[in-house]
Structure formats: C-alpha cells, structure tokens
Amino acid sequence: MSMTQLTLRDILIKSTGYLSQKRVDSPRLSAELVIAHALGVDRLALFLDPDKPLGENELARIRPFLIRRGTGEPMAYILGHKEFYGLDFLVSKDVLIPRPDTELGVDLVLKSFPKERKLLFADVGSGSGALAVTLLTKFPNGQAIATDISLRTLGISKLNAQRHGVSERILTVQGDLLKHLGSLCLDFIIANLPYISEDEARTLSPEVICYEPRQALIGGPKGDELFAPLLSDAMRVLKRGGCILLETGSTQAAAVHDHIQRISANWKRVRVHKDLSGLDRFVSAWWE
Numbered sequence: 001m002s003m004t005q006l007t008l009r010d011i012l013i014k015s016t017g018y019l020s021q022k023r024v025d026s027p028r029l030s031a032e033l034v035i036a037h038a039l040g041v042d043r044l045a046l047f048l049d050p051d052k053p054l055g056e057n058e059l060a061r062i063r064p065f066l067i068r069r070g071t072g073e074p075m076a077y078i079l080g081h082k083e084f085y086g087l088d089f090l091v092s093k094d095v096l097i098p099r100p101d102t103e104l105g106v107d108l109v110l111k112s113f114p115k116e117r118k119l120l121f122a123d124v125g126s127g128s129g130a131l132a133v134t135l136l137t138k139f140p141n142g143q144a145i146a147t148d149i150s151l152r153t154l155g156i157s158k159l160n161a162q163r164h165g166v167s168e169r170i171l172t173v174q175g176d177l178l179k180h181l182g183s184l185c186l187d188f189i190i191a192n193l194p195y196i197s198e199d200e201a202r203t204l205s206p207e208v209i210c211y212e213p214r215q216a217l218i219g220g221p222k223g224d225e226l227f228a229p230l231l232s233d234a235m236r237v238l239k240r241g242g243c244i245l246l247e248t249g250s251t252q253a254a255a256v257h258d259h260i261q262r263i264s265a266n267w268k269r270v271r272v273h274k275d276l277s278g279l280d281r282f283v284s285a286w287w288e
Contacts, residue, residue, distance in 0.1 A: 038062040271284050
C-alpha cells in the first residue's frame with residue numbers, strides 16, 4: 001500500500017505507535033488531537049469516516065505537528081489554546097498552561113461574592129488571564145487588574161480578554177506583584193504565583209520543565225518565596241472585608257496558613273481548601 005492510500009485509521013494507529021515510542025503522555029489522545037488539528041476537523045470526524053484515504057498533502061500537514069508532539073511539546077502549545085472553566089483560552093510558550101486545579105480559585109470566589117456585586121479585584125501573576133477573564137465572565141459588574149512581570153505574557157492576557165468580551169473591564173499592568181500599584185481598595189486578590197522549588201523542578205515531567213516558562217513555575221530555591229511579599233502588598237491594597245486567595249503547592253498550604261495568622265491579627269477566617277484530588281491547593285484569608 002502506498003502512502004497515498006493510507007486511511008485515517010492507518011495514520012491514527014501509526015501515529016499512536018510513534019508517540020508511544022517517544023514516551024509522551026497520553027499517546028492515543030495526542031495522536032487524535034494532532035491529526036484532527038492538522039486536518040482542520042474535530043476528533044469526532046476521525047471516527048465517523050475512519051476508512052477515508054489521505055493524500056500526500058494531508059499527510060504533509062500532519063507530520064510537523066506529530067514531530068513536535070514527539071519531542072514532548074505540550075498539546076496546548078501545538079494547538080495554541082487550552083480550555084479552562086469551560087472557556088477556550090489562547091496560549092503560547094510565553095504563558096503557563098492553565099490547569100484544572102486552578103479552577104478551584106474560581107469556585108471559591110463564586111462562593112464568596114454574589115454575582116451581581118460590583119467588584120474590583122486583582123489577578124496577580126495573571127499569565128494567560130484565565131482567572132481574571134473567567135471571573136469577569138461570571139461577574140458582569142466586576143473590574144479586574146491583571147498583573148504579570150512579563151509584558152509578552154500580558155499580550156496573551158489581552159487577547160483572551162478580547163476573545164471573551166471583557167477587555168473593557170480589565171486593566172493589564174506589568175510589574176512585580178502589587179508593589180507598583182500604590183494604595184487601592186480591592187475586594188479580593190487571587191494569585192497563582194510560581195511556587196515550585198528548584199529541587200522539585202528537577203523532578204517535573206520534561207513536558208513541563210522543558211517547555212513552559214521557568215519564571216512562571218519556579219518561585220525560588222524553596223518555592224514559597226513570593227507568598228510573603230504578596231501578603232505584605234495585600235494588607236495595603238485590600239479593603240476591610242476583602243479577601244486573598246492563594247494557590248499553593250500541596251505541601252506549602254499549611255505553612256502559608258500559619259504565616260498569615262502570624263503576620264497580622266487583622267487576617268481572619270484563614271482556610272486551606274483541597275482540590276478534586278484531595279490535595280491542599282488554595283489558602284484563603286479575609287482582611288478585617
């Protein structure tokens with residue numbers, strides 16, 4: 001059989017085998033996504049007509065994407081987008097890929113404030129803007145300040161705000177945490193800061209550490225170095241009755257919880273929240 005006679009089924013089997021040999025995560029799913037993306041169809045189309053023959057032009061479109069996936073490049077970067085809380089977000093190698101665990105932060109905000117309330121909040125270390133943009137779609141009267149140290153990253157955040165119709169209610173600001181903002185009166189702060197230690201970084205999958213931006217992953221030698229300075233900023237910019245929600249590593253939450261209780265008696269209702277895997281994932285506290 002010549003290459004021009006290969007069918008969708010043949011290419012899917014061959015591609016899955018190739019990615020399995022390369023030891024990438026989820027080789028079958030990756031093969032389906034790569035082929036569907038290259039051909040401009042959804043995954044369902046691969047199964048509706050599996051005996052469809054593919055021409056050389058179609059095979060040529062598949063090969064470069066398959067090679068990229070074979071090197072371990074994350075699917076989100078190959079596809080150029082990633083779902084978060086039911087919304088589709090543009091991503092590039094300048095931003096951390098949004099994770100399902102981070103969706104817990106959206107749930108916690110939704111439980112803390114009525115949707116009709118007028119809110120001003122900050123998303124610190126905004127990255128792709130997934131948290132800020134998602135929250136603005138849930139709070140139609142809300143306004144957000146999205147901060148990040150990377151100007152290129154903020155460019156992706158702006159595109160996602162436009163994509164989801166909230167660009168007029170979000171201000172993107174380049175800077176280190178909230179030091180550059182002066183005194184504000186925020187209803188809440190949400191932050192998914194870099195919190196991986198240098199030692200832990202050595203144990204990460206190559207798909208993470210070799211492709212995603214290190215400055216969005218590694219918080220410092222111990223990993224937790226950014227929590228204390230952000231909490232210091234928070235005490236200046238939160239209104240009374242405002243709250244902070246910090247995503248943490250599963251082994252860091254207890255220490256962050258205890259640190260918040262120590263630094264000021266004005267921090268109340270300090271809580272640790274578990275993700276769907278039962279791991280400590282967010283710490284919340286109210287400034288009163």
